[in-house]
Amino acid sequence: MPRLSFALALTFAVALAARGADPIKLWPGKAPGETKDIGAETLTEPKNPNDVKRLANVSEPTITVYSPPKDKNTGAAVVVAPGGGYHILAIEHEGSAVCEWLNTIGVTGVLLKYRVPKRAAQTPDNLAMVQDAQRAITLVRSMSKELGVDPAKVGMLGFSAGGHLTACTALTKKRMYEPVDKSDEQFGHVPNFAVLVYPAYLTEAGKLKSEFEVTKDAPPMFFAHSSDDPVTSEGSVALYLALTKNKVPAELHLYAKGGHGYGMRKSASPCATWPDRAADWMKTRGLLEMGK
Template sequence: MKQYAILLMMLGLTTAISAQQQTIHLWPGNVPGETTAKQAAQVTADGSNNVKRLTDVTDPILEVFPAAAGNNNGNAVIICPGGGYNILAINLEGYEIAAWLNKLGYTAFVLQYRVPKKEAGALQDAQRAIRIVRSRAAEWGIQPGNIGMMGFSAGGSLTARASTLYNVNAYTPVDRADSLSARPAFGVLIYPAYLDKGENRSLTPELKPDAQTPSMFLFATSDDFYGNSALVIAGALRDAKALVELHFYAKGGHGYGLRTGNPAAEVWPPLLEKWLKATTGKL
């Protein structure tokens, strides 16, 4: 049974990769704040748990996974893989998520943001990614106002930052795309991390939610070392009168993506599918 599940997962990943049609380099010239020459991301030697880990991202890119023409619902999701701002779990929390979203009719974009330890650069990359997708939305048959962001672990942190700091000019504009809003239409945080770095594990001071913060879906578990992050950001969003839906389960741990065999991994996808349908229907 386990071998069958792995085969299905691999087939789903193959489908996602075969559907990929474009790679978009975010920065046509110099990458803001980057001192290392542009190069392709490096694959680490650690391939444990069938996770492909990328590091040394100096040339941030978007990998495009279009929804099938007959199944395109006009919405898009930019996916931010996790990895502690050190690596990107690019298949577990990137390509496999894109394949799942494609089946639901969403065009997916997997973001290779800068790592390791380049949190400021990662926010620049996230803002730039939203603007590029918005500026070219017609290419993929999506509505420019229906572009959300989804993140796992550190990618959840980045999604929360992009969703609350969209009015902050994180970089100097480079072209017409940068005249567009960097506000995502919605945010999805799956087992997010680093959102409770304030005093006594309160909200990370950088985050500034308000009533205009996009609607958010949160999922985490109580046995996750970073589980407090979801509780803290949910409370802050509620206090700010922003729309938020929180699911907090007992077990699941951290870093499970949507692979079978983990109870949490089997619970959040149908919950999110329902939430996405309701949320995008109101955009």
């Protein structure tokens, strides 16, 4: 699609999204590196109360905007990356439900439907997902006026594999794709802050993986994890320590119990209060002050 046509289509999509949460394509045409047909996208409904909605075979990544009421809009926006082991997306309790919660605290929620599963022979092996996340941050900033968003208050929140993706996006200074339009040329791709909920794949042999280069310029981060999580909490601890060593503001909530994959589900466990703690942290960072 020509650049002008894509820009017009994007403007129309933004107008729709602001009213009714309609998806917006991330890319004009095929996403970078897409050469094979992986089959039709599928959504599997939960089979029992402990199961989750599973979105699979995503080859056309999108963002879906959930806007808060205008009188509550703080100007902050958060791109939400569901988990799913880079195989599927837990699109509801780690996706749309999170965006709806963000709206209650005056934040624009942006659901990122990124490509899954991993593509073959890519370096890094989650390259397609990082490209989608970087493009999502860029597009939200480029649409800031239409969405009522402050481009300096665009964050990212991810669960499990989505938490790993959030860390990659927050700590990767290089854009991992060639610019495709003026949005890429004019706006940055690194989030202003990050929220990582039981992030996966951050450590190796008990140490933070070398690909995570933490400097004093890294964005502030909030972590929530449980000690009994089979996806070890060492990752959250290691990244938290690396951030604080570099004097980057960070906050870690490590709960005794909770396991993995609870997302927005309510329970008697204190880990279910992580949204309240995340909101408190965002407030102390000045992110929930009403926009101008």
